[in-house]
């Protein structure tokens with residue numbers, strides 16, 4: 001791998017993206033996204049230069065390529081907000097929030113909003129950049145954005161949170177940072193679907209009151225507010241589909257010492273929120289054995305297997321995993337370091353770093369969270385033959401289904417509604433036609449050779465429901481992206497380094513947009 005970077009380095013001219021050398025210590029999330037970008041850009045550069053054809057001198061072509069690569073990396077626009085709210089106890093408090101629109105190569109921009117007191121402006125910019133690459137990697141035609149509200153949402157009442165969300169919407173709207181054609185937020189860590197419904201409602205009742213597409217300004221809304229069926233499980237389902245593709249690949253699996261298939265493979269999940277919960281449930285139903293789950297409040301462990309459906313019920317009632325009767329409280333140092341086949345960090349960033357990476361025993365790591373592994377730890381994992389399925393690919397289920405919700409909103413009709421009856425009638429006509437043909441051929445009277453649908457066909461006879469369409473589109477998109485990653489990993493001789501393969505996949509697509517559109521007024 002190093003030799004590829006070295007070669008790319010020798011041939012590169014002036015550029016502002018930094019050289020892809022490994023850090024001595026762990027770097028923050030922002031730097032890590034930039035470093036992965038640099039690594040992919042350096043590998044791709046020569047090929048991009050060639051892609052311009054040879055009518056222009058090489059030096060000119062390289063200048064153009066460097067110019068375009070330099071445009072892709074930084075954050076395009078950034079909004080910093082401070083606004084007051086009156087708390088329930090009568091105090092006034094200033095809330096700090098940010099929205100970063102990383103890339104306008106495709107419009108609208110798209111990306112989540114995090115509610116956490118542990119974030120800052122740089123973190124938001126990192127997530128926005130990662131979202132650009134995530135969208136491109138899986139072929140969703142938006143530019144990346146992200147927002148952060150610097151509060152711990154658990155310390156605010158429902159009324160206070162509603163005030164914050166509505167005021168945030170207005171602040172973004174005043175500065176053209178929200179709108180169905182401009183920028184479309186969604187929930188991320190610490191956010192809820194109800195917050196998204198408040199956002200859509202605030203926008204459509206104020207700045208967007210004349211806009212027919214106003215509700216397309218936010219995704220992951222409640223169904224009654226224009227949300228889409230299937231969104232709840234979307235991220236977990238995407239993780240499951242992505243893992244499933246790789247769990248069939250004997251070549252990848254043998255390099256990490258595993259056999260194909262999920263059956264009886266052990267897994268551990270960190271985080272039992274939107275992402276972790278559905279991931280655990282789906283892996284369990286595919287036959288894998290959940291042996292550990294961790295949340296902020298504590299971790300549980302059971303080598304015999306934890307039933308995530310029962311755990312979900314327990315969690316709903318007790319608001320914690322602690323005390324779940326189907327497992328013991330985890331008493332080791334870190335559940336991430338336990339022996340297992342598949343590790344799913346689905347909570348937050350930087351949880352695997354240079355300090356603990358040497359103790360990670362999992363063979364496959366699916367990055368449900370954004371940025372859970374620092375670049376230095378990632379390099380160690382690669383060198384110890386671990387298969388890491390990178391965030392920008394494996395947790396893209398949310399953006400994929402957000403895209404479908406946006407499409408539903410701007411089409412003003414739910415998926416399937418226009419065709420349900422026609423499809424159902426056609427399918428019954430087809431059965432009837434087969435029955436009549438058989439009766440005619442065998443000279444039998446009408447009704448004597450009943451043709452009935454098989455169980456599988458019977459389930460589909462009424463046509464695809466919205467959930468069916470969402471799930472099959474998600475499956476199709478993730479499977480395609482998996483193939484792109486594998487083929488780029490092979491093409492650029494990257495071995496197990498699927499992260500670089502994913503960044504390359506993304507960069508090639510974004511570059512193509514700039515190349516074919518040219519640079520407006522440059």
Ligand SMILES: NC(=O)C1=CN([C@@H]2O[C@H](COP(=O)(O)OP(=O)(O)OC[C@H]3O[C@@H](n4cnc5c(N)ncnc54)[C@H](OP(=O)(O)O)[C@@H]3O)[C@@H](O)[C@H]2O)C=CC1
Pocket residue numbers: 112187188189190191235270271272273274275276294295296297346347348349368369370395396398399
């Ligand atoms: N929601 C989305 O659309 C997407 C989210 N992501 C990423 O996935 C991650 C999780 O998001 P999401 O599931 O939506 O968030 P949620 O707020 O729904 O859930 C977060 C979960 O992680 C737990 N958690 C948080 N910090 C830690 C920690 N340090 N150690 C152990 N557990 C922890 C929380 O525990 P507790 O409940 O006790 O607080 C909770 O169970 C984030 O990195 C997010 O950026 C990625 C793609 C899409």
Ligand SMILES: O=C(O)CCC(=O)C(=O)O
Pocket residue numbers: 110111112113131134184185186187188219370395396398399400402
């Ligand atoms: O659905 C979206 O727009 C955002 C999802 C998200 O926050 C993420 O992928 O990190």
